[in-house]
Every structure is written in C-alpha cells, then in structure tokens.
Amino acid sequence: MKRFHLGWFTPFGTTAWDDPLSASEEPWDGQFYVEMAKSLERACFDLIMLEDSLSISDVHGGSMDAYLRHGLMAPKNDPAPLAALIGASTKHLGIVSTLSTLAYPPFMLARLASTLDHISHGRFGWNIVTSATEATAHNFGLKHLPPRQERYDMADEYVALVKQLFESWEPDAVVRDHATHTYADARRVRPVNFEGKYFSCVGPLNTVRCPQGRPAFLQAGGSPRGRRFAATHADCIVAFAGGPAGMKEYRNDVRARAAAAGRDPDQIKVLFLVAPILGPTMDAAREREEREYSTDSFVEAALALFGSLTDIDLSKYDLDSELPHLTTNGEQGALDTFGQWGSGKTLRQLAKESGTSSSVRLVGTPESVADEMGAIMEDVGGDGFLIITPLMRISRRYLGEVTEGLVPALQRRGLVREAYTKSTLRETLLEF
Numbered sequence: 001m002k003r004f005h006l007g008w009f010t011p012f013g014t015t016a017w018d019d020p021l022s023a024s025e026e027p028w029d030g031q032f033y034v035e036m037a038k039s040l041e042r043a044c045f046d047l048i049m050l051e052d053s054l055s056i057s058d059v060h061g062g063s064m065d066a067y068l069r070h071g072l073m074a075p076k077n078d079p080a081p082l083a084a085l086i087g088a089s090t091k092h093l094g095i096v097s098t099l100s101t102l103a104y105p106p107f108m109l110a111r112l113a114s115t116l117d118h119i120s121h122g123r124f125g126w127n128i129v130t131s132a133t134e135a136t137a138h139n140f141g142l143k144h145l146p147p148r149q150e151r152y153d154m155a156d157e158y159v160a161l162v163k164q165l166f167e168s169w170e171p172d173a174v175v176r177d178h179a180t181h182t183y184a185d186a187r188r189v190r191p192v193n194f195e196g197k198y199f200s201c202v203g204p205l206n207t208v209r210c211p212q213g214r215p216a217f218l219q220a221g222g223s224p225r226g227r228r229f230a231a232t233h234a235d236c237i238v239a240f241a242g243g244p245a246g247m248k249e250y251r252n253d254v255r256a257r258a259a260a261a262g263r264d265p266d267q268i269k270v271l272f273l274v275a276p277i278l279g280p281t282m283d284a285a286r287e288r289e290e291r292e293y294s295t296d297s298f299v300e301a302a303l304a305l306f307g308s309l310t311d312i313d314l315s316k317y318d319l320d321s322e323l324p325h326l327t328t329n330g331e332q333g334a335l336d337t338f339g340q341w342g343s344g345k346t347l348r349q350l351a352k353e354s355g356t357s358s359s360v361r362l363v364g365t366p367e368s369v370a371d372e373m374g375a376i377m378e379d380v381g382g383d384g385f386l387i388i389t390p391l392m393r394i395s396r397r398y399l400g401e402v403t404e405g406l407v408p409a410l411q412r413r414g415l416v417r418e419a420y421t422k423s424t425l426r427e428t429l430l431e432f
C-alpha cells in the first residue's frame, strides 16, 4: 500500500486554556506553537498549516459574545511571523501560512511569501484564501464581501500576477562576481508590467528568487468554482468532506478538474481534515467523545464556529428539528458537509457529528484508528490527512496522543513517513 501524508491545521490562537489537564500559559509569544512544530517534526509530519481569519465574528446570535467567551476563532495572532519563528526552529517540517488575497496587495504577498521561503530554506507554503465573511470585508474598506464567483475571478488574476513576480528573478540572477563587483545581473531581473482587470503591478520583486522558485500552493475550494480554482493552482488541496464517500467524490472531482486544466493529477495531494478522538481502550475513547464533544457548551461552540465560517446565524434554528437546506456566499463546502442535507438529522445531531470538523468519525485506540485510517485511504485512493483538534483547541496532551500514540501506530503499519529525505516542501509532498 502506498504511504499517505500527514499535516496539522491550527490557528495561532488560544490553546485548550480551560482543560484541567493542560498548561494554562498564554500562547501569544508563539513558543507553544514552536514546540508543537518540533513535536510534529519528530513525528515526521509533512507540514503544519496555520489557519487565519481577519475579523472577530458576530454572526452567532448577532454578537461577538460566543466567540470571545469560548475563545473561538478569536483572539488570534498573525500567522506569518509565527511561520518565520517555526522556520528558524525546525529543519524539515513544511510551514504553511494562510494569507488572504483580500487583505494583501499582490506585491506584498509575493514579497512576504518569498521571504518566508528563504527563512525556511524552501519549506514554505501559501494557503490561498479569498476570505469569505462579511466582517472581514468590512475590515478592508469594503461595504460587502464580493460574490464568490468574483472573489475567485480576482484570485485567479492575483495568482497569475504573484507567479510572475516570483519568476521575475531568473534562477541565476545572483552572480556574486568579485572580479566585476557584481552582486546581481540586471539582465536577469525583469519587470512584470502586469495590467489586469483587478490588479496592476510593474515589478520586479525586490527579493532574490526563493528556494522553491515559488512557495508550495495550498487551497481548499469547496464550491464548484472553488474546486476549479484549487485544481488549477494548488500543489496540495485540503478539504473537509463528509465520510469516505464524500472524500472519494471530492478527490475524484478535483483530480478530474486538474486533468481538464491540463495538469497531472498525481502532482496534487489531497489531504482530508480529521479530528481523531483517542483513548487507551475503545470504551474510554467513546466515553471521552460523549463527555467532551456532546455537551451543551460544545454544541453552542460548534454552531458558533460553523456560523462564523458560513456567515449564517445557526442560533436561529431549532436544535431539535431538521436544518433546512441553506446556501451561503461564505464557506459553502463547510456548510454542505456540516448540513448533511437530506439525512433527516436534527441540528443538535449535526453539531455533535460535524462540530469536531472531522471528515470521518475516528474514535478508538491508536491501533484501531490507525487501521481505520489505512482502510479509508485504501478506499479513497489517497493522499493523506490534515489533523485538527475539535474546535481548534490544542493542548500538549492531544498533540502527544497523536504524535506519540497514533503516528507510531501508523508507522508500524508502513502507512506514513518515518524519515525526511527531501529538502523542500514541494518535494516532500511529491515524494510518494
């Protein structure tokens, strides 16, 4: 069986601060996440992916209360400086930061991403997001979030421009010729003179070409338009999908779209979001799922979380009735997976089942979950998993259960990496 890839998805946010078995330190200097990255590197993860959003939501109940009370999606720090810290503290792990096309002028994003690729010696990846909430649009001077179609049209042009900026330095532009006192050869550094519908930029970039030429591109399109965007540009696609059948459909669909765009689908890795709930015995894991992830507080936080992703106030719907079929200009993919349309489940059931953000329920011992993950990958066809903690609340305990319990069980089965053999993130993703 072909091995699969592992990544971890986390914001630079609050940790599991109210878990009685966790340290209650504040994570804001980044050291918690630097240590986390080192643990992931010991466990041979391909990458850590840093989530980001650019507003404090007030969707749930029309107020920021639930978000601030639960420390949910807010507060959070900017992930880009953390990517630099992690890059300087690790040697092999890929470091992906979310950077929004709504927030950065393309030149700034290209320059920042190039710098982070230099600092990490070729291990940087960009999670391309268009930002999908009204509140974020308001923070950037817009009255309304542009419709999805237009956001992705803009992002297509944006990516075309930043690619040209990354290319504006030829690979051999830096000559460092002592005899002629030449650092860089001006004939090999070219303006891009980009004039688009939404963006224009003269260039060239004022950073040296970065080690990967351009950083690895990650994306998570969920809607048909978003999937087309991901299949056109991404080296690695991440997704929240509903069960093995949903995972298989998603992977086959983005691979077909990539082929239609003239790409080799095998050059793209698809990683599925999962939140394993582990215990020393099956009963202990099930009991933990019930105790930690089905309380009223969890249900409220799950609804608030999905509300902030989808711009839909789920507090308006009756918890014990079926959720009507909804659409959004926000994250449609998350809404579709959460809503399980046509299943007849009540909103409370949906919150318990989907609130952990796991594409598939993984509850058991490290050995049983490793077996399940192997079987799912066999069925889906590849390419790996992106671990997340329920409600994105990370503790050293949860991290250790995965890196020191689950990963060794996967390694014993030959299912995941046991060593790094490549130096850049893109090569690491393409190794198998």
Ligand SMILES: Cc1cc2nc3c(=O)[nH]c(=O)nc-3n(C[C@H](O)[C@H](O)[C@H](O)COP(=O)(O)O)c2cc1C
Pocket (backbone or CB within 6 Å): 009, 050, 051, 052, 053, 098, 127, 128, 129, 130, 131, 132, 148, 219, 220, 221, 222, 223, 224, 225, 226, 227, 238, 239, 240, 273, 330, 331, 332, 333, 334, 386
């Ligand atoms: C695993 C995963 C990670 C994502 N990370 C972010 C993020 O950090 N910031 C963000 O604004 N959106 C993030 N998104 C949202 C996607 O960029 C995208 O908007 C979403 O999947 C919905 O797809 P659509 O835009 O095609 O509707 C993420 C989605 C998934 C599934």
